[in-house]
Structure formats: C-alpha cells, structure tokens
Amino acid sequence: MKSRTVTVNDRMQRNYRYERTAPVGRHFDPEFLPELTPPELLRLGVFGGKYMTDCKDEFPATWFKGAKLSPAKSDPSLNCFGVDASQPLSVWRQKGWIHPDDPRGWFQWYCRYHMGRRLPDEDARQIKRWKAIRRHVRQIEINCEPGDIWCRKRQRQALLHWAYDSRKL
Numbered sequence: 001m002k003s004r005t006v007t008v009n010d011r012m013q014r015n016y017r018y019e020r021t022a023p024v025g026r027h028f029d030p031e032f033l034p035e036l037t038p039p040e041l042l043r044l045g046v047f048g049g050k051y052m053t054d055c056k057d058e059f060p061a062t063w064f065k066g067a068k069l070s071p072a073k074s075d076p077s078l079n080c081f082g083v084d085a086s087q088p089l090s091v092w093r094q095k096g097w098i099h100p101d102d103p104r105g106w107f108q109w110y111c112r113y114h115m116g117r118r119l120p121d122e123d124a125r126q127i128k129r130w131k132a133i134r135r136h137v138r139q140i141e142i143n144c145e146p147g148d149i150w151c152r153k154r155q156r157q158a159l160l161h162w163a164y165d166s167r168k169l
Helices: 038-044 089-094 106-114 120-133 135-143 153-161
Strands: 004-009 014-020
Touching: 038 106, 038 153, 106 120, 120 135, 135 153
Parallel strands: none
Antiparallel strands: 004 014
C-alpha cells in the first residue's frame, strides 16, 4: 500500500500530520480484535455524541451517516445505553492516558489506527489498555442474566466505547 499523508486541522490540533501506511480496517496487531468499527460505534451512540463533531474532514463521510452526534454539548441520551459512562478529558490527562498525537484519547487513536496509521510504541500501549478494559466483561457475566442488555448499563456503555459489543453479553 502506498503511504498517504493526512493533515488535521480541528479544534484540538492544527497542522498535525500523520501517515496512513496500512490498508483501512486491516493489518491490525493480532492481539487487537475490536468487535465494532469506529463508524459502527458512532451509529450506536458513544461519548454523548460529542466526540467527533469537528473531525469530519479527517474521516470518510460514510462514518457520519446515521451517527448519533451532538453539535452543542455531550448528550448521554444519545449513547446506546442512554447513560454517561465517560470521565472528563481532564481526568484522562491527569492520569497520563493522553498521548500528544491523539489529544482526544483512545477512540481517536482507534479511528486513526483503523484508517491505517501506525505508531508502534503508542499502538502497543493503547492495545494493552484496550485488553485491560475486558475485565468489565466478566463483571457483567457474573452480575447479569444473559441477554439482559439493561443490566449494568454504565459498564456496558463503557465497554462499547472501547469497541467491545456489550449488547452480546
């Protein structure tokens, strides 16, 4: 695949450039097996619809068809489970979870990874974080009846933010 340079100009980054070196949606690390793609997550409702409202130039227009977005402010009712399962970005910054290349956090990293950007050290860090979130799957399995998707809605929404399809638990 021929490398493609992307230049980002949105509210959080100006003239940020990166290379897409892998095919879209392919050549993922073998330990990274997300159950949902970024456009599927946007259609299901994640992050109160606020996460990607100024990023439409960076990603395919098809990602935003049917996406649950809120132009003004975060609206938890747009989330798949209708609850807020996010911490403020300030908390993510305090905990050192934000990488300078992805100032919005994990989901921004995942969107760019899905589109073919590869940053080996950062990819390894984010995949490790993604794998650690799986512990919440076990909590749902222990505490909920199979198929009761409204049991532990906040945990299910949080798992959804990390591309685990918690509707199937």
